[in-house]
Every structure is written in structure tokens, then in C-alpha cells.
């Protein structure tokens with residue numbers, strides 16, 4: 281069974297609705313390491329060596345976060361900037377992450393209809409996530425399509441529970457990939 285690392289970044293998890301449901305559905309699963317970046321690094325001082333060891337010990341890397349201004353919250357960007365070092369994650373000798381699976385698990389306030397060329401957000405969620413996709417590509421990882429929960433404000437509790445079950449099932453399939 282593949283080992284899954286969920287790198288979670290939510291600056292206001294105590295006020296979260298959608299992500300609390302998603303996290304509750306997967307955090308205690310066998311073979312899943314739930315790694316809450318804002319809990320561990322409230323001062324943004326990331327322990328790069330510890331993060332690299334964690335990455336090396338897992339096969340599937342999930343960047344899990346709410347969409348903030350069409351991107352991720354700042355601590356996840358800081359994590360990417362600090363941890364994915366030249367000649368470790370990328371560059372001529374940078375093969376540490378080669379062939380690991382990688383994807384975004386993302387929640388958006390805006391609904392799916394707004395995320396298209398005719399909608400007010402102009403672009404699809406996959407287009408907004410291209411910097412993550414290319415980061416994974418540069419690091420020789422195999423980027424998978426995102427798990428997206430969209431229009432969070434309008435979702436009922438039952439719908440959110442359904443997304444929690446879908447996230448759990450996706451992780452099952454990634455563990456067997």
C-alpha cells in the first residue's frame with residue numbers, strides 16, 4: 281500500500297467548515313500522514329530537513345488547501361519555496377521526489393460555473409493550478425488531477441459529507457495505484 285502525505289495549509293482551520301469535514305474523513309486513515317502546516321509552523325520557520333525526510337518516506341504527496349486569491353495560503357507557498365531545494369527536488373542531481381504521485385486537494389468559495397471562460401473567474405480550476413502542476417513536473421513527480429470541492433458556501437452538510445466520502449475513496453485508490 282502506498283504511503284500518503286497530506287500537507288494541509290489552512291490559516292483559519294478553527295473557522296473552517298468544508299475542510300474540517302474533508303480532514304475528518306481522511307486524517308486517521310491507515311497509511312495516511314496528516315501534516316497540518318499552520319499547526320506545526322505558526323511562525324513560518326519550516327524545518328526543511330524534517331520536511332525532506334517526511335517526503336522521502338511517502339509515495340503520494342497531497343497539497344491540501346482552500347483557494348485563497350486564486351492560489352494557496354502563504355505557508356504552503358513558503359513550504360514549496362523552502363523545501364523543494366535545487367539538486368534535491370529538481371536540477372541535475374535532484375531526483376528525491378521522482379515518480380511520486382502529487383495532487384492538489386482544494387476547496388473554493390466560487391462555484392464550478394464561475395470557473396470557465398464564460399464565468400466571472402475566466403479560467404478553470406485546473407488552469408489556476410498550473411504552477412502546482414509544473415512544480416510537480418519539474419520535480420519529476422506524476423501530477424494527478426485535483427480533488428476540488430467548489431461552491432463551499434452553498435453546500436449542505438449532506439453534500440459535504442459526500443465529498444468527505446469521495447476524498448476517502450480517492451485516497452484508497454491512490455494507495456493502490
Ligand SMILES: Cc1cc2nc3c(=O)[nH]c(=O)nc-3n(C[C@H](O)[C@H](O)[C@H](O)COP(=O)(O)O)c2cc1C
Nearest residue numbers: 296297298299346347348349350387388389390432
Ligand atoms: C483570504 C481569502 C481568499 C479567498 N480567495 C478565494 C478565491 O480566490 N476563489 C474562491 O473561489 N474562493 C476564495 N475564498 C473562499 C475560500 O476558498 C473558501 O472560504 C474555503 O475554500 C472554504 O473552506 P473552509 O470552510 O474550510 O474554510 C477566499 C477566502 C479567503 C478568506
